[in-house]
Each structure stands twice: as structure tokens, then as C-alpha cells.
Amino acid sequence: MTSVVFMGTPDFSVPILKMLYEEGYKIQTVVTQPDRPVGRKHVLTPTPVKAAAVELGLPVIQPERLKGSQELQQIIALNPDLIVTAAFGQILPKELLDTPRLGCINVHASLLPAYRGGAPIHQAVIDGQKETGVTIMYMAEKLDAGDIIAQQAIAIEEEDYTGLLFDKLSIIGRDLLKNTLPSIIDGTNRRIPQDESKVSFAHNISREQERIDWTKSNIDIYNQIRGLHPWPIAYTTLDGQNVKVWWAKKSTVTHHEKPGTVIGISKKFFTVATGDGQAIDIVDLQPAGKKRMEAVNYLNGVGSKLQIGDHFE
Incomplete structure (x- = not known):
């Protein structure tokens, strides 16, 4: 029976862990990030992978930092x-990469060598890509630079957003790994070096990337909003207060106003000018200090004073 150490943290990783368990691999331990405080009350919360491992009765290791740690020596x-x-x-230290006889493999949510890094799904949506996918790869010391074993592509639909693609790609990754593992174990799998001339990166999302620049086109802003949904969420500023924009739609309205100007208010949404002479309809938002709400509730409540001509910074 092949012995496995599984390492993962978010919801994306859970179906993959459960597949390994259900397929009868000997999971020696599960390695995940430490519990973190969540919410306004800072409740210490386990990662989704830890919660799944505990449910399956698997041991868990939670190193704050692997390199040089006691937990590393345990693994x-x-x-x-x-x-x-x-x-x-x-990042896995070299001494860990060199430990397993069959190597270390990674389920990465992009079609490598595109979008190496920690936010490949977010970045693909933000960039308006029409396709993404999953890569099963050998791990190397350099970030996401190992040889490719298998890939599967998926279309990014017009209404897709990061959270939905996480779910789709998690299942694709689970199934692709399930089908690929036998060839890895018996040594018949392919091993394709990445083309370094085609490398692009998707680093973790910065605060600056979350801020809406209304001088951009409506399609760029729409892609940004859905690329940051449901986390970390795009935001803008009105009267010096941050407003999170949970969801929006491309408007059919055209204009000659300054980007960021409110150019229309209806019962269910309000329309903001973008830099290409088009606009965005805001349908779901969260004013500073308030809960998330639909635009209809915002316009009937805290946003009732919003007027045509008001300006988002």
C-alpha cells in the first residue's frame, strides 16, 4: 500500500484529501496551516483541511513555518x-522534496507554465482569460516550476467567479489526480518540462489590486469584481468611506461623464460610469461598518441619499 503525506489548507484541497482516503492510500498524516482567528470575534478556526482530516480520523500537523521546524523532521x-x-x-524545503521515493506532486489550479503562484484562479478571472485548468506536476525548489505530469482545461464562462471556479477546479483536480496516481506509482507517467518562455505569475492578491480604478473599461472592472468574489472582494470609496462591491453587471448605458460618476439609479441597482464611455451596474455591496446587502436594500436604507452625479473615488 502506497504511503502518502497530504498537505493542503483551503476548501479546494478537501475533495482531493477525501479521494486519497476513499481510494485506500495510507495517509500517514495531514499537514495544514495553523488555526487562525476568524471574524469580528476572532474565533480560532481550523482550516477546512484540518476539519476534514479530523472527521476522517487522520493525524494532523500544523507548522507555522516548515523550514527548520520540528514538524519538518516529524514528516x-x-x-x-x-x-x-x-x-x-x-514552500517545501529541499530536504522534504528529496524524502519520498516517488517524489512530491502538486495539484495546481492553472495550466502551467501560466499563472505560477498562490492566486492562479483569481488572476485568470481578473485578466479576462477564457480558459483555465488544473496541472498535476512534480514539485521543484523553484515555485511551481516542476515537470508536468497531466493537465485538464476548463472554459471560464461569462458569469463564472473565483469561488465558483475554485469548486469546479477542485473536483477536476480530484479526478485528474485519481486517474494519474496509478501511473506515478508504477513509474509509467509522462514528465514534461515547462516552457520557461511562457511563464507567467499569479502572486497573492494585494490590497491595491482590490481597489476599483473607474478609469478602466467596464469589462476590466467586471472581471476584477468577479475575480475577487467571494474573497477578498473589490472595493471603492464614496465620501471617504470604503464600499465593498460584492457583485455587479456590465451596463448597456453609454455616457460622457467622469469615470466613477453615478449616472443612473433604479430600484434594484445603480449605475457607475467607467473609463471607456460605458458603465457598471452595482447590484450587491457592503458599506463601511455594515453588513453585505443587495443594492435595492442599500438604496432604500443607508444609501437613500445617493444621487446622480455623486462620485466614487
């Missing part, structure tokens, strides 16, 4: 046949 001492990672969130 090495297990001497697993294979290490499988999926959105773990930390």
Missing part, C-alpha cells in the same frame, strides 16, 4: 512513498 521521519500537496500555502 521526514515518516518516510512516505509520496507527498501530495494542493494549495498548502508554504
